[in-house]
Amino acid sequence: MVRMNITHERISILGLGAMGRALAGALLEAGREVTVWNRTPGKAGDLVARGAREASSVEEAIKAGDLTVVCLLDDSSVRETLAPVAPKLDGRTLVDLTSGSVRQARELAGWLKGYGVRFLSGGIMAVPPTVGTEGAFILYSGARDLFDRVAPVLSPMARPHWVGEDPGFAALYDMAALSGMYGIAAGADHAVAMVHAEGGDVETFKREVLGLWLEQMLPFMVVGAEASETVLEDSNPGMQATGLETMLAASEEAGVPAELVGHLRASLWRMRHAATVA
Numbered sequence: 616m617v618r619m620n621i622t623h624e625r626i627s628i629l630g631l632g633a634m635g636r637a638l639a640g641a642l643l644e645a646g647r648e649v650t651v652w653n654r655t656p657g658k659a660g661d662l663v664a665r666g667a668r669e670a671s672s673v674e675e676a677i678k679a680g681d682l683t684v685v686c687l688l689d690d691s692s693v694r695e696t697l698a699p700v701a702p703k704l705d706g707r708t709l710v711d712l713t714s715g716s717v718r719q720a721r722e723l724a725g726w727l728k729g730y731g732v733r734f735l736s737g738g739i740m741a742v743p744p745t746v747g748t749e750g751a752f753i754l755y756s757g758a759r760d761l762f763d764r765v766a767p768v769l770s771p772m773a774r775p776h777w778v779g780e781d782p783g784f785a786a787l788y789d790m791a792a793l794s795g796m797y798g799i800a801a802g803a804d805h806a807v808a809m810v811h812a813e814g815g816d817v818e819t820f821k822r823e824v825l826g827l828w829l830e831q832m833l834p835f836m837v838v839g840a841e842a843s844e845t846v847l848e849d850s851n852p853g854m855q856a857t858g859l860e861t862m863l864a865a866s867e868e869a870g871v872p873a874e875l876v877g878h879l880r881a882s883l884w885r886m887r888h889a890a891t892v893a
């Protein structure tokens with residue numbers, strides 16, 4: 616049986632790590648009826664004080680909700696948690712916000728479909744303190760009609776954003792966005808290491824230079840290929856190639872291994888090539 620109407624907005628959360636607790640808190644704040652479960656008991660204290668009900672088993676938690684949000688460590692913890700109850704999930708709605716790979720999300724969707732579960736996969740674009748705040752959003756993928764039904768119920772956690780029918784797409788965009796973030800974070804770490812190694816004032820550099828510079832350049836880096844092409848077109852490729860060489864040399868002079876930004880050499884060669892054929 617497929618339950619198409621979520622009348623009471625009763626939501627169950629599996630997982631009370633930092634993120635599960637933040638999600639449950641945002642839902643409680645919005646007046647949702649929340650049941651929580653965690654593998655290790657004793658983590659629901661504050662949430663219970665705020666009105667949540669603590670279930671003593673996964674099955675009890677899932678039964679208490681019109682829909683269940685799963686937020687565990689990784690894909691194998693989700694499998695481990697759901698496997699014993701999977702045969703009893705026919706007609707249930709599950710939203711998995713656990714980080715995973717594209718293949719894992721697709722396989723989980725297929726596995727749960729076999730048990731008659733209506734399933735959405737998600738990727739949380741927030742950290743616990745930003746859950747429920749304006750900038751936070753969550754990527755969802757899976758059936759559009761299910762998303763339309765679930766989105767208003769879960770919107771207090773973060774703005775819901777559907778990215779496609781393919782259950783792997785939320786994970787795809789989540790992981791790709793993380794790659795962008797870690798790339799910037801790694802570059803920033805490298806920058807700070809250079810300043811530190813040459814005796815500069817790291818705090819001043821971060822506050823008065825790096826933050827402002829990244830803020831200024833971010834729109835050009837992320838608004839799409841068109842924007843980054845425009846940046847490259849507007850700046851002489853030969854100049855950029857020389858600039859990158861100078862930056863790598865400065866890193867070596869400072870004794871900071873350049874492996875972290877070494878992949879930039881590939882762009883450098885492309886720019887050099889572009890400069891010679893131009």
Ligand SMILES: NC(=O)c1ccc[n+]([C@@H]2O[C@H](COP(=O)([O-])OP(=O)(O)OC[C@H]3O[C@@H](n4cnc5c(N)ncnc54)[C@H](OP(=O)(O)O)[C@@H]3O)[C@@H](O)[C@H]2O)c1
Pocket residue numbers: 630631632633634635636653654655658686687688689691692693695696712713714715739740741742743
């Ligand atoms: N925190 C963030 O900034 C952030 C941001 C975006 C996405 N996420 C994603 O959200 C998910 C949860 O993150 P978190 O910050 O809440 O992590 P966390 O604080 O480390 O909590 C991990 C949760 O997973 C449970 N767990 C681990 N292994 C399990 C197993 N084998 N069976 C059942 N439960 C198991 C833990 O239960 P116990 O208490 O029993 O150990 C705990 O509830 C992760 O996939 C993470 O990538 C987190």
